[in-house]
Amino acid sequence: MSGSGAAVLAWALLAGALLPAPPVRPQPLPRGDRKVQEKEAQFNTTYIDWVDANLLNIYAFNHSVRRNRTEGVRVSVNVLSEHKDRPVLFVVRQKEAVVSFQVPLILRGLYQRKYAYQEVSRTLCQPQTKAEVETQHFYVDVSTLSLNTSYQLRVTRVENFVLRTDERFSFNATAAQPQYFKYEFPEEVDSVIVKVTSAMAFPCSVISIQDILCPVYDLDNNVAFIGMYQTMTKKAAITVQKKDFPSHSFYVVVVVKTEDEACGGALPFYPLSKDASPDEPVDQHNRQKMLEVMVSPAITSEAYVRSVLFCLGIFLSFYILTLLIACWESCRQHRRKGLLAAMDSPSLDTGHSRSIPDSFLNHGPYDSYGYGSFGNGSSSSTEGVTDSLGSAEVSYSYVGERSLENVASRPRLDSLSSVEEDDYDTLADIDYDKNVIRTKQYLCVADLARKDKRVLRKKYQIYFWNIATIAVFYALPVIQLVITYQTVVNVTGNQDICYYNFLCAHPLGNLSAFNNILSNLGYVLLGLLFLLIILQREINYNRALLRNDTHALECGIPKHFGLFYAMGTALMMEGLLSACYHVCPNYTNFQFDTSFMYMIAGLCMLKLYQKRHPDINASAYSAYACLALVIFFSVVGVVFGKGNTAFWIVFSVIHIVATLLLSTQLYYMGRWKLDSGILRRILHVLYTDCVRQCSGPMYVDRMVLLVMGNIVNWSLAAYGLIVRPNDFASYLLAIGICNLLLYFAFYIIMKLRSGERIKLIPLLCIISTSVVWGFALFFFFQGLSTWQKTPAESREHNRDCILLDFFDDHDIWHFLSSIAMFGSFLVLLTLDDDLDCVQRDKIYVF
Structure with missing residues (x-):
């Protein structure tokens, strides 16, 4: 052999020594070492047998399957020995599937807790057949690695395996x-x-809808792998559409969970005995539940069309009614103008106003009408009367400076481009003038309507533009989020994500509850209608200004429409965001449904206050900042408020302090200052008014309102601190609504005490709106679902549809509350129409 050949051979031997040896293929056990027993088995026969490590039992079954008839086959086993460390394995071999399970069956719960079951029953899925009749075979293999183990085996046909409609x-x-x-x-x-x-x-269970496939996922640890599913205590309902199942059939799977924590039940103590190990499975023998299932046809497509037309018809009828009223009012105004032209004697007070009696100079403005004040009858100075031409609506201060002819000849629609919001007053000594005017015992609207109308118009227009900006930046991420929620529900099939009324949830496309979304249409349509009404009023008012109409210039409550536009926009946004919330209502997005409710309540209070206090009403920036703070507390309360004592203490203190600060602001008309000397001034007022001389409050009527307001708010704060309601968002909304109702009732009472009257249209609006609010609240408190509980507990409150087989109680709440809000806005709009021909120095401030 040559030298090179020897070298190659040496390298080959060395490489062979370094490489690992090839694996040795294990040799099968001889047939004599492991026995296999195959038995022909029959249905409805109980086989009591044994098995060990050296024995494999095979039971062969056969049955006839018909193409037009479906039968279920159920395998039930019970292992009689207690070797939990070496279970018995059962394998069912079918035509298109293999099902295997061990006994004891070990299922895991929360925190990886183990639960063992000695008795196991499983239903076999039936493969489809194309032949008219086909004989199918399946085998049950029983094996174990333990010693001699006894078991029972029984295979039966499932009666009523196919559910019948209704x-x-x-x-x-x-x-x-x-x-x-x-x-x-x-x-x-x-x-x-x-x-x-x-x-x-209890026990808690899971309902699943699955396609006709093998295997069927019917255990607690795999039931959520496919299809749609819900946890259940007493009720569950799932709407299923034929288009989602190619075979036009599906399985209804019912599984009892190993633990009740998912349904709101208590987590059992584990381990159950002192000697038990945490890794040792716990036997569960008594977790059995009796259930009842029924499949009913859902509504047809004609019901969808009928319901949509019904919803549109209700709210479009308001447009028609508004148009008819507008035409009637226009005809009435034309007849009135013709009558005045025929008389040729127009007057500011003809048929509508009242003159100030001489006693007004010596008595309070309310005493002149024989009503008296809430407290001691105290006299006022002649400062209570101010010439109406002092109003800034005419851009001039006093009659001595300008004649009425010069005032009337001035154009009323000035450009807003050169006017800044900071240009508050036209008086040089404005700070002194504010102290003189606003601290009078009795005020008229003319005293608080002295600012330039162009400045006020721009100031209140900011309300609309700010809320429009807020709406855009708020709504876009909300829409994106709820679309993601709905997508997750559709993809995962987990219907516990959203808290619907499943007994009346009608899907459309990708939406799971179209009826809850459709019923919010009223907010949008009626909000738009209110904006159109405000636009028409503003156009008429601007035309009157161009005509130099004296009534528009010097009479009635000053017309500012910015807050009305903001209210209409808020109503539309409430509908949009409520619809977004009902795409997938749950714990994390509830604030979508309430945020603009807070804004509506706040804007209504601001508008009511603006009517008699146009010069000193809050700016849009401070108002929306306060509303943002309210929404912030709403979110914090929903997330951290449940059972948190520290949060409720802090919130109650803030609530009371804010009430006191607002009361001071309203009582002194803003003529007070929060600085280091505030305590000294408070003590001085208490000493002079309560100690040195015991005299009643200077502003009695304002004091009555503020005392009542503080009583209500302090009571609500105490209620929250003691009861700590779970639904903090609704509690916070109740605070706003109570304050709004209190102020509105005070306004109505003071209006009547001042000798003013309520015209027919606002009176009808007040009565009808109150009735509608009553019915709306009745349906609201039905409580068809609640995200404060688990999804399974929430479904216990679910109820069937009550209107057109399409709308439930909450949908009717949407209908009625949108109508009631629209009516409430109309009340605010028309409440003071009786003062349109009354000079502003004869309209009292309260």
Whole structure:
């Protein structure tokens, strides 16, 4: 051999020594070492047998399958020995699937807790057949690695495996003995609702809708892998559409969970005995639940069309009614103008105003009408009367400076481009003038309407533009988020994400509850109608200014429309965001449904205050900042407020302090200062008014309102601190609504005490709106679902549709509350129409 050949051979031997040896293929056990027993088995026969490590039992079954008839086959086993460390393995071999499970069956719960079940029953899925009749075979293999183990085996046919439409079927289920049934869509049915009920709240169970596939996921640890599913205590309902299942059939799977924590139940103590190890499975024998299932046809497409037309018809009728009233009012105004032209004697007070009696100079403005004040009858100075021409609506200060002819000849629609919001007053000594005017005992609207109308118009227009900006930046991420929620629900099938009224949830496209979204249309349409009404009023007012109409210039409550536009926009946004919330209502997005409710309540209070205090009303920036703070507390309260004592203490203190500060602001008309000397001034006032001389408050009527307001707010703060309601968002909204109602009632009472009257249209609006609010609140408190509980507990409150088989109680709340809000806005708009021909120095401030 040459030298090179020897070298190659040496390298080959060395490489062979370094490489690992090839694996040795294990040799199968001889047939004599492991026995295989195959037995021909029959249905409905109980086989008591044994198995060990050296024995494999095979049971061969066969049955006839018909193409037009579906039968379920159920395998039930019970292991009699207690070797939990070496379970018995059962393998069921079918035509298109293999199902295997061990006994004891080990299922895991929360925190990886283990639960063992000795008795196990499983239903076999039935493969489809194209032949008219086909004999199918399946085998049950039983094996173990333990010593001699006894067991029972029984295979039966499932009666009523196919559910019939509108027929109830009762059955029992456990965690190790799940049940599922098949439902086939009839030809004329496109959608059905599967309702499962139980008289027992616990044990917690899961309802799943799955396609006709093998294997069927029917255990607690895999039921969520496919299809749609819900947790359940006493009620569950899932709407199923034929188009989602190619075979036009599906399985209804019912599984009992190993623990009740998912349904709001208590987590059991674990381990159950002192000697038990945390890793040792716990036996569960009594977790059995009786249930009842029924499949009913859902509504047809004609019901969708009928419901949409019904919804549109209701709210479009308001447009028609408004148009008819506008035409009637226009005709009435034309007749009135013709009558005045015929008389040729126009007057500011003709038929509508009243003159100030001489006693007004010596008595309070309310005493002149024989009503008296709430407190001691105290006299006022002649400062209570101010010439109406002092109003800034005419851009001039006093009659001595300008004649009425010069005032009337001035154009009223000035450009706003050169006017800044900081240009508050036209008086040089404005600070002194504010102290003189606003601290009078009795005020008229002319005293608080002295600012330039162009400045005020721009100031209140900011309300509209700010809320429009807020709406855009708020709504876009909300829409994106709820679309993501709906996508997650559709992809995962987890219907516990959203808190619908599942007994009346009608899907459309990708939306799971179209009816809850459609019913919010009223907010949008009526909000738009209110904006159109405000636009028409503003156009008429601007035309009157161009005509130099004396009534528009010097009479009535000063017309500012910015807050009305903001209110209409807020109503439309409430509808949009409520619809977004109802795409997938749950714990994390509830503030979408309430944010603009806070804004509506706040804007209504500001508008009511603006009517008599146009010069000193809050700016848009401070108002929206306060509303943003309210929404912030709403979110914090929903997330951290439940059972948190520290949060409730802090919130109650802030609530009371804010009430006191606002009361001081309203009582002194803003003529006070929060600085280091505030305590000294408070003590001085208490000493002079309460100690040195015991005299009543200077502004009695204002004091009555503020005392009542403080009583209400302090009571609400105490209620929150003591009861700590779970629904903090609704509690916060109740605070705003109570304050709004209190102020509105005070306004109505003071208006009547001042000798003013309520015209027919606002009176009808007040009465009808109150009735509608009453019915709306009745349907609101029905409580069809609640995200304060678990999804399973929330479904216990679900109820069937009550209107057109399409709308539920909450949808009717949407209808009625949108109408009631629209009516409330009309009340604010028309409440002071009786003062349109009354000079502003004869309209009292309260």
